[in-house]
Amino acid sequence: MESLLVNFKYLQVTLNTPKGNNYQFNQFFLSKTKTLIINLTKAFYDRTESELLLHIRCLILGQSICKQFKSIQLSNFPYLERLKSINLRLVYETAKLYQLIFSNKFRYLYSCSLPRTSYGINNRWTCSLNLRSFQINILDILVYIQILDACPQLIHLKIEVTRRTNEEKPLVINPNKNHSSLRRLGLCCSNSATCNFIDIILSFVPSLE
Numbered sequence: 007m008e009s010l011l012v013n014f015k016y017l018q019v020t021l022n023t024p025k026g027n028n029y030q031f032n033q034f035f036l037s038k039t040k041t042l043i044i045n046l047t048k049a050f051y052d053r054t055e056s057e058l059l060l061h062i063r064c065l066i067l068g069q070s071i072c073k074q075f076k077s078i079q080l081s082n083f084p085y086l087e088r089l090k091s092i093n094l095r096l097v098y099e100t101a102k103l104y105q106l107i108f109s110n111k112f113r114y115l116y117s118c119s120l121p122r123t124s125y126g127i128n129n130r131w132t133c134s135l136n137l138r139s140f141q142i143n144i145l146d147i148l149v150y151i152q153i154l155d156a157c158p159q160l161i162h163l164k165i166e167v168t169r170r171t172n173e174e175k176p177l178v179i180n181p182n183k184n185h186s187s188l189r190r191l192g193l194c195c196s197n198s199a200t201c202n203f204i205d206i207i208l209s210f211v212p213s214l215e
Contacts (some may be wrong), residue, residue, distance in 0.1 A: 021046055037061060045069055063114075064088040075103055080111050090119040108156040110134050122168065123149060131156040141192075143168060147206070154185040154210055164192035189215045 018041040036042070036058035045068040059082045067074055067090070078089070089107075104123055106112060108131035116136050122143035129152060137157045141164040144150060150165055188211045193199070208214070 017041070018043065040064060042066070043068065044074065059083060060085070062086060065090070067091045075100055078103055078106075080106060083112070085114050086112050087114050088117040089115060090117075091121055105130060107137070108132070108134050108153075110136070122166075133158065135159060138162065140164070142166075147203075150207070151210065154188070158185070159187050160185070161187055162190040163188055164194075166194040166196075168196045184209075185211050186213050188213060 017035070017039045019035050019039045020043040037060075039062060041064040042059070042062050043066045062083055063085060065078070065083060065086060065088070069092075078086075089112075100121060100123060103120075107115065107118060107120075108129075110133055114136065115134070117139040118137060119141040122145055131152060134157050137160055139162040140153065140157065140160060142149075142153070143166040145168055147167060150167075153163070154160070191207075191211060191214055193204075193207060195203075
């Protein structure tokens with residue numbers, strides 16, 4: 007069996023039940039796994055097993071919980087390329103995770119889909135150089151501007167706005183902050199979007215196709 011697995015370059019493992027999450031199973035499969043899908047509502051690994059996750063390139067969380075997000079650390083997933091949370095409407099303490107993502111700690115990460123985040127004027131996001139595709143639920147349109155600032159190479163962005171900044175409160179638009187790489191933008195609003203709101207969104211991305 008082990009010799010057979012070596013021939014598979016992109017082995018995918020899905021954990022659906024806690025019974026399938028045991029050290030003997032993980033020791034055999036995870037060290038050879040590229041894509042890991044977690045459909046458990048519990049922490050998906052023990053601290054002693056962190057070395058088994060080093061080869062993971064794609065992590066998909068089907069029923070995300072706070073403990074799972076806290077486990078997404080650079081030491082566990084140093085070569086992570088794709089990160090996806092299917093349930094995007096759930097809210098977790100994700101500030102530390104976003105700090106890692108938007109500060110280029112995951113150097114190989116190019117595609118990401120995560121739950122909502124709120125605006126923080128003190129967000130210490132610097133620059134995520136390799137991120138090309140991002141999907142997120144935001145509570146404030148100012149987060150959209152922060153994401154563009156932090157991801158200069160972003161090509162595809164999909165955002166769902168569940169709460170908008172009061173449109174009577176002007177947003178400072180700096181022409182020097184225009185994002186020249188973004189080509190595709192998906193926008194979903196919980197409330198009806200006015201022409202003024204759309205104009206604000208589009209003013210930052212002149213290269214849309």
